[in-house]
Amino acid sequence: MEEKKYAIEVNHIDRIFPIPGGEFQALKDINAKVEAGTLTILKGRSGSGKTTLMNIIGALDNPTNGSVCLDGVELGKLSDKEKEKLRRKQLGFVFQAVSLIPTMNAFQNVEFSMRLAGIKAGKERDRRVEECLNLVGLGKRMHHMPAEMSGGEQQRVAIARAIAHSPKLILADEPTAELDSAMAAQVTKLFQEMTRKENITILMTTHDVGLMDAGDMIIELENGQRIG
Amino acid sequence: MFKIMLQKLVSKKWMNLCLLLGSVLLIATVVSFPLYQAAAYDRMLQDVFRNYQAQEGDWPAYFEMNAASQKDKGGKTITKMENILGKISGDLGVTPKMQVYYYSLTQTMMASTMNRSDVGNISVRLSCMSDLDQHAKMLSGDMYSESGLNEEGEIEVVVSQAGLVNLKVLVGESFEFTDLKNAEGKKIRLKVVGVFDKADAGDVYWRVDPDQMDLILLMQPELFREMFTGDNAGKYTMNCSYFPMFEYEDITAAKMNGILEKVKYAVEEGPYKSTIRQPAFLDLMENYAKKQGRIQATLVILQIPVLIMLGAFLFMISGQMYDMERNEISVIKSRGSSRAQIFRLYLYQSFFLTCVGGVLGVPLGTLFSRILGSSRNFLEFEATSNLQIVYTREALYYTLGAMLATLLIMTLPAIKHSKISIVNLKQQKALKKKSWWEKIFLDIILLGVSGYGYYSFSKNTDNLAVNVLKGEPLDPLLYISSSLFIMGLGLLFLRLQPYLIQLVYLCGKKFWKPASYASFMENQKNGRKQQFIMLFLIMTISLGMYHATVARTILQNAVDNVEYLDGADVILKEVWSDNSSASSESGDSAFRYFEPDVTKYNTMDFAQGYAKVIYDTNAYIAKSGNSRQTITLMGIHTKEFGTNTSMPAGLNEKSYHEYLNELAVEEKGILVSENFKTKLGYKIGDTVEYKDNKDNKASGVIVDFVSYWPGYSPTHTVINPDGEPETTDEYLLIAHYNALRQTWGVTPYEIWISMKDGYSAQDVYQWVEENNLHLTKYVNKATDMEDTMSDPLLQGTNGVLTMGFIVTLLLCAVGYLIYWVMSIKSREMIFGVLRACGMHKGELFHMLMNEQLFSGILSILAGIGIGKLTSWLFVPMLQMAYAAANQVIPMRLITNPSDMIRLYIVIAGVVVVCLAVLIILIFKMNVAKALKLGEE
Numbered sequence A: 001m002e003e004k005k006y007a008i009e010v011n012h013i014d015r016i017f018p019i020p021g022g023e024f025q026a027l028k029d030i031n032a033k034v035e036a037g038t039l040t041i042l043k044g045r046s047g048s049g050k051t052t053l054m055n056i057i058g059a060l061d062n063p064t065n066g067s068v069c070l071d072g073v074e075l076g077k078l079s080d081k082e083k084e085k086l087r088r089k090q091l092g093f094v095f096q097a098v099s100l101i102p103t104m105n106a107f108q109n110v111e112f113s114m115r116l117a118g119i120k121a122g123k124e125r126d127r128r129v130e131e132c133l134n135l136v137g138l139g140k141r142m143h144h145m146p147a148e149m150s151g152g153e154q155q156r157v158a159i160a161r162a163i164a165h166s167p168k169l170i171l172a173d174e175p176t177a178e179l180d181s182a183m184a185a186q187v188t189k190l191f192q193e194m195t196r197k198e199n200i201t202i203l204m205t206t207h208d209v210g211l212m213d214a215g216d217m218i219i220e221l222e223n224g225q226r227i228g
Numbered sequence B: 001m002f003k004i005m006l007q008k009l010v011s012k013k014w015m016n017l018c019l020l021l022g023s024v025l026l027i028a029t030v031v032s033f034p035l036y037q038a039a040a041y042d043r044m045l046q047d048v049f050r051n052y053q054a055q056e057g058d059w060p061a062y063f064e065m066n067a068a069s070q071k072d073k074g075g076k077t078i079t080k081m082e083n084i085l086g087k088i089s090g091d092l093g094v095t096p097k098m099q100v101y102y103y104s105l106t107q108t109m110m111a112s113t114m115n116r117s118d119v120g121n122i123s124v125r126l127s128c129m130s131d132l133d134q135h136a137k138m139l140s141g142d143m144y145s146e147s148g149l150n151e152e153g154e155i156e157v158v159v160s161q162a163g164l165v166n167l168k169v170l171v172g173e174s175f176e177f178t179d180l181k182n183a184e185g186k187k188i189r190l191k192v193v194g195v196f197d198k199a200d201a202g203d204v205y206w207r208v209d210p211d212q213m214d215l216i217l218l219m220q221p222e223l224f225r226e227m228f229t230g231d232n233a234g235k236y237t238m239n240c241s242y243f244p245m246f247e248y249e250d251i252t253a254a255k256m257n258g259i260l261e262k263v264k265y266a267v268e269e270g271p272y273k274s275t276i277r278q279p280a281f282l283d284l285m286e287n288y289a290k291k292q293g294r295i296q297a298t299l300v301i302l303q304i305p306v307l308i309m310l311g312a313f314l315f316m317i318s319g320q321m322y323d324m325e326r327n328e329i330s331v332i333k334s335r336g337s338s339r340a341q342i343f344r345l346y347l348y349q350s351f352f353l354t355c356v357g358g359v360l361g362v363p364l365g366t367l368f369s370r371i372l373g374s375s376r377n378f379l380e381f382e383a384t385s386n387l388q389i390v391y392t393r394e395a396l397y398y399t400l401g402a403m404l405a406t407l408l409i410m411t412l413p414a415i416k417h418s419k420i421s422i423v424n425l426k427q428q429k430a431l432k433k434k435s436w437w438e439k440i441f442l443d444i445i446l447l448g449v450s451g452y453g454y455y456s457f458s459k460n461t462d463n464l465a466v467n468v469l470k471g472e473p474l475d476p477l478l479y480i481s482s483s484l485f486i487m488g489l490g491l492l493f494l495r496l497q498p499y500l501i502q503l504v505y506l507c508g509k510k511f512w513k514p515a516s517y518a519s520f521m522e523n524q525k526n527g528r529k530q531q532f533i534m535l536f537l538i539m540t541i542s543l544g545m546y547h548a549t550v551a552r553t554i555l556q557n558a559v560d561n562v563e564y565l566d567g568a569d570v571i572l573k574e575v576w577s578d579n580s581s582a583s584s585e586s587g588d589s590a591f592r593y594f595e596p597d598v599t600k601y602n603t604m605d606f607a608q609g610y611a612k613v614i615y616d617t618n619a620y621i622a623k624s625g626n627s628r629q630t631i632t633l634m635g636i637h638t639k640e641f642g643t644n645t646s647m648p649a650g651l652n653e654k655s656y657h658e659y660l661n662e663l664a665v666e667e668k669g670i671l672v673s674e675n676f677k678t679k680l681g682y683k684i685g686d687t688v689e690y691k692d693n694k695d696n697k698a699s700g701v702i703v704d705f706v707s708y709w710p711g712y713s714p715t716h717t718v719i720n721p722d723g724e725p726e727t728t729d730e731y732l733l734i735a736h737y738n739a740l741r742q743t744w745g746v747t748p749y750e751i752w753i754s755m756k757d758g759y760s761a762q763d764v765y766q767w768v769e770e771n772n773l774h775l776t777k778y779v780n781k782a783t784d785m786e787d788t789m790s791d792p793l794l795q796g797t798n799g800v801l802t803m804g805f806i807v808t809l810l811l812c813a814v815g816y817l818i819y820w821v822m823s824i825k826s827r828e829m830i831f832g833v834l835r836a837c838g839m840h841k842g843e844l845f846h847m848l849m850n851e852q853l854f855s856g857i858l859s860i861l862a863g864i865g866i867g868k869l870t871s872w873l874f875v876p877m878l879q880m881a882y883a884a885a886n887q888v889i890p891m892r893l894i895t896n897p898s899d900m901i902r903l904y905i906v907i908a909g910v911v912v913v914c915l916a917v918l919i920i921l922i923f924k925m926n927v928a929k930a931l932k933l934g935e936e
Helices: A050-057 A080-090 A106-116 A123-135 A151-164 A181-197 A209-214 B002-011 B013-056 B073-092 B161-167 B221-228 B230-235 B253-268 B280-334 B339-373 B393-418 B422-430 B442-459 B461-470 B476-507 B514-566 B580-586 B599-603 B638-644 B656-664 B674-678 B737-744 B761-770 B781-789 B792-826 B828-836 B841-882 B897-924 B927-935
Strands: A008-019 A022-034 A039-043 A065-070 A091-094 A169-173 A201-206 A217-222 B064-070 B096-105 B108-112 B122-129 B136-141 B155-160 B174-181 B187-198 B216-219 B237-246 B375-377 B570-574 B607-622 B628-636 B669-673 B687-691 B697-706 B715-719 B725-729 B732-736 B750-755 B775-780
Touching: A008 A050, A022 A050, A022 A217, A039 A050, A039 A181, A039 A209, A050 A065, A050 A169, A050 A201, A080 A091, A091 A151, A106 A123, A106 A151, A106 B514, A123 A151, A123 A181, A151 A169, A151 A181, A169 A181, A181 A201, A181 A209, B002 B013, B002 B339, B013 B253, B013 B280, B013 B339, B013 B393, B013 B792, B064 B073, B073 B096, B073 B230, B073 B237, B073 B253, B096 B221, B122 B174, B122 B221, B136 B155, B155 B161, B161 B187, B161 B216, B187 B216, B216 B221, B221 B230, B253 B280, B280 B339, B280 B393, B280 B476, B280 B514, B280 B792, B339 B393, B339 B792, B442 B461, B442 B476, B442 B841, B461 B715, B461 B841, B476 B514, B476 B841, B514 B781, B514 B792, B514 B841, B514 B897, B570 B607, B570 B761, B607 B638, B607 B737, B628 B638, B628 B737, B638 B656, B638 B750, B656 B669, B656 B697, B669 B674, B674 B697, B697 B732, B697 B737, B732 B737, B761 B775, B775 B781, B792 B828, B792 B841, B792 B897, B828 B841, B841 B897
Parallel strands: A039 A201, A039 A217, A091 A169, A169 A201, B122 B216, B155 B187, B628 B732, B669 B697
Antiparallel strands: A008 A022, A008 A065, B064 B237, B096 B122, B096 B237, B108 B122, B108 B174, B136 B187, B155 B216, B174 B187, B570 B750, B570 B775, B607 B628, B607 B687, B607 B750, B669 B732, B687 B697, B715 B725
């Protein structure tokens, strides 16, 4: 029987940081399997290791022990170049803090991730940018600069940017932390829609209990260990 | 509060180190100017005194006071004079070197006690000179004893050689005065005990030369004072001379004006003015004071742009700091801190940095000025010349001023920033407004003002030359015009730069890779943030280039001018004897010169060769009526003259040797100056009849006209008594030496010598001495060159410009680096985002490289271009303001490639270091950590 390919497969991950006078174990033997096209919520208090796990899954950081496979590809076996290519083409990131490039307007920010993914300039690309911005409800504000938008709007642009190049996986680290609850619900709803419409896998961290229902799966961390 | 400040200092240690570096540099540079200037003025002043001493062989710093004491009851005159003598050094605040007094009784007859038949009564002046025993050596006999009396109660006296010969006294001979009696009324007896002379010929003690003491017998000074002054003074008449001498090293430039005033008062108005002779050093000081005024004004003007640059530098860094701390400030503000509290926090921090800056800056400034002091030429240092650094009051003011400026520059922006709460900040960030200077068109205004300055100066170039003749300082407007021009052009470039980049962007819109795209966006939206550093770069580079060109041009043109005007390395003319005294007796009517022995000219080891040149500045051409046109007549051997003289290329239409050849082939040919054509209406082929200063006639045919000729100045300008300039044309006529000799017979000539390498003016001087030549004319190019190069104005200008150049380079390097590193640090989070989006390190590097290209490299190129343009436009006028009154040959713009290479090396160094920092920062950058930053 052929083994099932998961969108994310985390096997026995440890992450140990050296700190002055010893070391700190941020993650302890984490295992998880996430199916494609689902919205998975990574929950836990701050300091529980959520961001560390996200960074490792996003190939921004390497685990001390264990392995991560994305769509059956083991990250540990990829070179830096290949990881970058992976990040450009298959991953999208949404960060807690507003992370738009301040010198580009909403349209250009979204377009930029497509440029990085190597998508050629042209009508097709412009159409896709507009489509993504429409999807997050900002079709009318696409020529505004980040500084001219509210935090929620900026975060939605960031989401649009994360999906524009049609990645397979979106990693969203506390995307709702700076938003009010109505806005947070809206963003979460958007994520849900996207998993359906675009068959994207989304892994999102949050500590907002109100959002837990939205997830297809919940992974809970405490003190670096998976407890649920 | 203090604790918060310290915590803040520690937590932002890099930023604060940068600020500290800025304030240290600012204070050090500011302090070094007055220190250097004061020390340089001192050196110049000492040079004046030293030159005087070397040339005159005399101590420059002394007074001579003479008084006659005529049967003065109680000896008040002498007491007063002696009082003054004791006080004078203290009054002037200088260290006494030596106090010499010289008392001399009126001539009195004395008779030998030996009843010599060969001499009758002798008229002598019994005198004394203080401390004679320490400065005289005995040629025969002994010095007078300590008591001044011998066992028989006779006064012991010594006599100079001149006195010995004139008075015909013998050593050991005793005399008795016929009239001169001591206080008790007994006739005074004396005995000649020895013959003295100067122990050391160069001893400054000898205010009265022993060779002049032909009537003088010198006795022990204490004994003299006891016998003839004080209560006894009423019985005697004597001359009293006092020579207070002091160390001229004590006359510093700072003290000089005070001393000058006191001395002037004493000589011209004081109660003892009749007794004081005008001292030599008064003239020296007055001349120097005049020069110093001009120098000081000029140097102050020259350093203004550098000081402004320094202020701008600090402002830029502190601006960067506030920019980075904006978030922090707005957060504190939003949490309820009052504006005053925030302001106080920054005030304390700035105060702390300023104080540390002062403590470190002053010694560094001293070091700067020492380095400067060893510069004798632009960017050339001499290890040997050491500058005596004195901390003047002026330096203190400068230090305090610099510290205050530092404090203000670092604190004032806090007022603006303390107003901003987080809400305002967000709003403010959204605005992308034009800079204030763009809105008021400052660039255009500056260019207009400097353009007007340029126009009015270039229209009145004559005025510049006249001001030089009048000894006025550099016109500040002229120099400021050039600085404003640089600034205006710099701003104009900043205005145009975004469009330029936009153009480049549009040209390749389809092809830009993400990294390039990101950098274009950064430049378009955030470019204005960089304007300050760009302007700074442009200004430092163009000012640096401009200053280098100014310094080189001024110096080189002065040197070239001497080179040209002197005509040859050495020119000498002997005294020629003639038969004018003999002819009247013998009845031989024909006037004749006697040619001196010419064989000695072959013994000049130092000469490469020499040429005989008839040189008559009082020859003339008869014009209609009785008027005449004075001309300078030169008679040359074309070949000899050509090999021993030279001319810079390009002054005349043809080459120097072509003219010589034209003359050589035409036996009756003459070359004449251009004004023969333009003013007198001659043309080639015309015959000119002329006469020498003795009215001997000759004529020649014009073969060509020359504008310049070794030693020839086409016009001559002087300031007439009304203070108006007067320019006269100078006419030159060059004929064949042989032709003149044939027509006129023996004619006095000069010897124009070209020197071999490795021989100095001293060798020439020695040869002249050895051959016992009497010269009526002596020109030595090497000495003239030395004088030109050591001109204080030129030296000072070199010093300040060198300093300016180095400081601007340093600022440029440090400023750009600091700015660049800070700006990268502040954008770390964005880099993290870009990395997370899949941008790799190489692309990030590429992006930053592009940004550096747009801001840095473009600014550097603009700076170079602006520097060149400004030099080309303004240096000729500045040079004129410096040129000697006798500047003849046209100005050449001098850029020394090595200066430019130095500039480029520093720039390249800065760029390389910036790149290195970039690489290090990017490769050390931890993406996850960078992202974390954003979360705080």
